[in-house]
Amino acid sequence: MAKVLVVTSGKGGVGKTTSTAALGAALAQMGEKVVVIDFDVGLRNLDLVMGAERRVVFDLINVVQGVAKLSQALIRDKRLENLWLLPASQTRDKDALTDEGVGRIIAELRAKFDWILCDSPAGIERGAMLAMRYADEAVIVTNPEVSSVRDSDRIIGMLDSKTVKAERGERVEKHILITRYDSARASRGEMLSIDDILEILATPLLGIIPESQDVLRASNVGSPVTLNNAASAPARAYTDAVRRLMGEIVNMTVPVERKRLMNRLLGRRAA
Amino acid sequence: MDAIAKATRQPVRMRGRSYVAFTFCPVVPLAGWLEEIDATLARSPGFFVGKPVVLDLSAVDLSQSAIAHLVTSLEQRNIRVLGVEGVDADRVTTSMPPLLTGGRHCILVQNEPKKPETKPKPASLVLESPVRSGQSIFSEGDVTVLGSVGSGAEIVAGGSIHVYGALRGRAIAGFSGNSAARIFCQKIEAELLAIDGYYQTAEEIDVALRNRPAQAWLEGDVMKIAPLN
Numbered sequence: 001m002a003k004v005l006v007v008t009s010g011k012g013g014v015g016k017t018t019s020t021a022a023l024g025a026a027l028a029q030m031g032e033k034v035v036v037i038d039f040d041v042g043l044r045n046l047d048l049v050m051g052a053e054r055r056v057v058f059d060l061i062n063v064v065q066g067v068a069k070l071s072q073a074l075i076r077d078k079r080l081e082n083l084w085l086l087p088a089s090q091t092r093d094k095d096a097l098t099d100e101g102v103g104r105i106i107a108e109l110r111a112k113f114d115w116i117l118c119d120s121p122a123g124i125e126r127g128a129m130l131a132m133r134y135a136d137e138a139v140i141v142t143n144p145e146v147s148s149v150r151d152s153d154r155i156i157g158m159l160d161s162k163t164v165k166a167e168r169g170e171r172v173e174k175h176i177l178i179t180r181y182d183s184a185r186a187s188r189g190e191m192l193s194i195d196d197i198l199e200i201l202a203t204p205l206l207g208i209i210p211e212s213q214d215v216l217r218a219s220n221v222g223s224p225v226t227l228n229n230a231a232s233a234p235a236r237a238y239t240d241a242v243r244r245l246m247g248e249i250v251n252m253t254v255p256v257e258r259k260r261l262m263n264r265l266l267g268r269r270a271a
Numbered sequence: 272m273d274a275i276a277k278a279t280r281q282p283v284r285m286r287g288r289s290y291v292a293f294t295f296c297p298v299v300p301l302a303g304w305l306e307e308i309d310a311t312l313a314r315s316p317g318f319f320v321g322k323p324v325v326l327d328l329s330a331v332d333l334s335q336s337a338i339a340h341l342v343t344s345l346e347q348r349n350i351r352v353l354g355v356e357g358v359d360a361d362r363v364t365t366s367m368p369p370l371l372t373g374g375r376h377c378i379l380v381q382n383e384p385k386k387p388e389t390k391p392k393p394a395s396l397v398l399e400s401p402v403r404s405g406q407s408i409f410s411e412g413d414v415t416v417l418g419s420v421g422s423g424a425e426i427v428a429g430g431s432i433h434v435y436g437a438l439r440g441r442a443i444a445g446f447s448g449n450s451a452a453r454i455f456c457q458k459i460e461a462e463l464l465a466i467d468g469y470y471q472t473a474e475e476i477d478v479a480l481r482n483r484p485a486q487a488w489l490e491g492d493v494m495k496i497a498p499l500n
Binding site for chain 1: 404437
């Protein structure tokens with residue numbers, strides 16, 4: 001039974017694309033057959049984070065418009081054979097997406113994959129609406145700051161009203177993924193605490209991804225953080241989140257950098 | 272140089288205009304017919320007030336003095352006769368209402384004052400899930416939320432608003448002029464509270480009240496906010 005999962009947030013720059021790539025790769029590593037779809041038509045990024053930007057021939061819009069077949073547009077990951085990417089078009093805009101076309105593609109993908117991850121663009125316009133339209137589950141990526149939390153609240157409201165599931169009277173299962181969490185700053189009270197965020201959003205927590213240089217490093221080399229350095233703190237946090245998505249019960253901890261003390265001692269010498 | 276203003280000639284403007292009038296058709300005996308009029312007046316005394324009446328005398332053959340008597344009898348009943356028709360011109364003197372011709376039938380539309388419809392009391396609205404940012408809830412009656420109202424959300428109610436959770440958005444109660452409406456919440460962090468047009472923004476709400484259960488109501492034209500415990 002295929003699951004359609006939308007990764008969304010409302011606000012931009014909170015880590016939707018990074019999280020989509022990391023969650024998709026971690027699911028694939030666990031043996032699931034996964035496709036990640038970039039819905040950010042006109043500003044595509046997922047191909048870069050996945051390291052597939054040089055292999056894009058056809059894209060989502062080509063398939064929506066019937067120019068190409070789905071099998072022609074899907075790009076298989078070079079590292080994980082059960083991870084696929086459906087890239088967005090960079091030359092078009094979100095108006096090229098149609099409800100009917102997206103529905104057809106999702107239905108076709110449901111027959112072939114275990115997980116369909118939709119990377120939503122920022123905002124609440126057409127692209128974001130169609131990314132969440134056919135979702136069974138949603139991961140709402142939130143940073144520990146008020147603007148991000150309020151935008152997430154707005155998106156949760158839309159997941160409860162604008163999706164196909166909501167219109168049928170069913171519920172989209174929602175999860176909060178807190179990213180760019182800095183425990184040191186949170187303890188100093190410079191960030192919203194986890195409790196405050198969950199109290200405002202009244203939605204279960206999927207995971208807490210620490211702020212880390214590893215995330216930037218991984219996206220620069222075009223590799224999902226869970227593949228690039230599986231031992232890093234954010235990679236472990238994403239893996240835990242995926243295990244929770246699969247129904248496992250995993251203790252909620254905030255992974256920290258293991259080599260922090262050594263880095264601090266040795267960090268200056270290299271500089 | 273003297274200039275003498277010439278009186279400009281003002282042409283007399285005449286326009287045709289038609290009016291709707293009641294037409295009375297008296298029948299013999301006239302005394303009996305007048306009794307009918309009296310009975311109508313007894314039922315609704317103001318029925319003919321301000322309404323022009325034309326006498327159609329074609330069904331009866333009355334002398335000049337009889338017509339004069341009939342007109343006076345009607346005037347005694349506060350019925351003003353606008354004109355007379357269906358009678359020879361020599362029967363009508365200058366002191367009587369003028370003779371009219373060319374009347375046409377028309378259908379009278381009665382504008383009876385409609386009874387004020389008793390409106391059913393507006394139903395109250397109960398929401399079992401949190402109200403998210405950007406959502407706007409509107410109800411003519413009371414609104415009850417079992418959950419929080421997010422920052423950037425809005426509740427507009429004709430009656431009172433009850434929030435069993437944190438109120439972080441806007442609450443507008445009694446919008447249709449109900450100054451008795453109140454706002455209740457478990458935790459007050461509202462962006463704006465309004466009752467019957469009187470409002471307070473977050474900045475004006477006492478800091479000491481923040482995060483506490485509270486209620487807001489109107490006392491005259493002052494909004495009061497007090498903790499609930």
